[in-house]
Amino acid sequence: MRFNAIAPGPIETKGAFTRLDPTGQFMKRTLEQIPIGRLGEIEELANLSTYLVSDYASWINGEIIAFDGGQLPYAAGMFNQLTQVTQEQWDMLEKAIRNVKGS
Template structure:
C-alpha cells in the first residue's frame, strides 16, 4: 500500500528506489492487463493450460528482480533511522 511504501522508502528514497525503473517496460501494470489475462485463462482458448505460473510483471522477473532486491543498497546506518521513523508513524 502507499502507506507501507511511504514508511519503507521515506523522502528521497522513494525516487532512488523507484520500482518502475527496474521493470523493462518502465511502467506499472494496468488493471485491464490483469483482467485480460484472467479472461483468457477462464476462456476455452486456455482449456489445455493447467498448473502454470504466469508472471505478469512487465518483464521484471526475467530481468532478475525481486520486490526487495533494491533495498540492499540502503546503507546499514540508515536502517536504524528507518526503524525510528516507522515506529514514530505507528505511535509505538
C-alpha cells in the same frame, strides 16, 4: 480441471500505494527494475485472468504466469546493468566487436 496461477508484479492501486509507499520512493526504484518501464494496470490483470478461465485457454494447465513487465527475468539476469550503457558506449562496443577477426 485446470490449475494455473498468476504471479503479478507491482500494480498500482490507491489503497496499497498510499499506505506502502507514501513518499513514492518505492515506485521510483521499482520502475528502474521493470524493463517495460511502467507498473501493471488492474485491467491488464483482469484481462489475463479472464482469458485463463475462458475456453480459449483450455490447453493451458499447470502454469505460473509471471505478469510483471519483465521484472523477474530482468532481476535474475547477470547483464541487467547493461541498461545503464549509453548509446555512445554501445556504438564503441559494436565497433570494437566488429574489429575482432572472425566476427
